[in-house]
Amino acid sequence: MRALLRRLLHLDRRATFVIVAVAVVAPFLAPFGLPVRPTDPVRQAFAAVDSLRGGGKPMLLSYDFEPGAEAELGPAARAILAHAFSNGTPVVVVNFMPAGLGLAENDLEAVAARYGKVNGRDYVFLGYNPSVLNSLLMIGKEIRDAFPTDSGGTPVDEIPLMRGIHSYDDFGLVVDLSSSYQPDYFVRYAVGRFGARLVIGATAVLASDYYPYLHAGQSEGLIGGMKGAAEYEQLLVDAGILAGLAEGGQGMDSQSAAHVAIVALIVLGNLAYLLGGRGRRAGRGA
């Protein structure tokens, strides 16, 4: 047994790669269908978006992630857009990360087409601005100073949806989906200075950073990573808006299996370390 554990300490790293690959891919081929149970932060986010039901004030959605984080935040973005459109809530989308521009445009048009929404009337994409801090301050006074045209070059004053929309006061809710530092700015300026209502969506690794804002009431909800998106999708299913779980929910079996595989590797590594070869330095680098 000791010899086996000692050999385990020198396990080829390619073996760990194969274990993780199998754990990630296999559930897509043979799903277990694990139930997704929504947590309170996601329920709060859902309730905040749902509070705009009826087509009153629009929602300002900031698309602050790039393709590397698409798998985590893309499903959340599409779920929120589906929720807003199905409720008749107009959506104004902005973007503060250059490679997020294409993601926002593609998602917005795809989801809007599904719900028969019209650009300029039900939604508008105002495009990219390189300075999140200054833009957030400018939106506090006049959104046209930060985004004078939409992404296609149409002046904001000529867009029917933007009539009468000038600052945070004219938005029912601000949602920031981010793979970086932007939610900090939204909390400091949009919420702290101008009193906007905010919901944060972040990659799983960043989500823990925003719990203080959630508990202080500065963010009304928090959607963390693909798991958060899956929970949001489950709430949409429960509300009859989606027929079944979409990408977020479909990725949960894979994520569960990958987490179990990594935990099993950690446990095995520690058993081998404690029983087989404590104190010895094991193997090569990562």
Added chain:
Amino acid sequence: MKRTFPIALASAVGLFGLVQFFVPHRALAGIFQELNRWDVFVYAGALVLGTVSLIRHHWTKVRRRSEHWQYSTVTLVSLFATAGIGLVTGMERGTLFNDVFVNVLMPLEATMFALLAFFIASASFRAFRARSFEATVLLLTAVVVMLGRVPIGHAISDVLPGAADWLLDYANTAAKRAIMIGVGLGIASTALKVLLGIERSYLGEE
């Protein structure tokens, strides 16, 4: 003069930003809004500067045939080809630029990000050891959060998700708050030093 003027300018603009925050007068708000608009040009200029710097760096590598110069060629060709396609076809859905974005950039970036899972798994197996009390606490916390935050955690035991939520709601929030307060105090003191002309590293001084 070479040093005094930039310091005086930074202090004046900084003080203005501070004063207008507490004095909600229309005139001050208007000036502040105009300054914010100018600042966007600075950010846009930084993007241009970054692009020029990137081209110069890689062009120098190609010209000198430095180590791995071939990758620099790929970078330059990709940069100019993508920009050229975007300028000619536009960037909307259905254009070649959008096809390049969806079919080349997105899978590439997603692949780079996905590789992390393999390296994290391998590194965890080799380095995440219960060598001390603190390391053991960290290890147990990681295991509880990893299992408690995915649906299989519920399937194993309802205790796991509850424990993971408790860790995030209390232990994590308390630690984050302490860090944020520390960072906030640091930002405030640095800002004060810049306003008073004590902090001059932004001028390139030591």
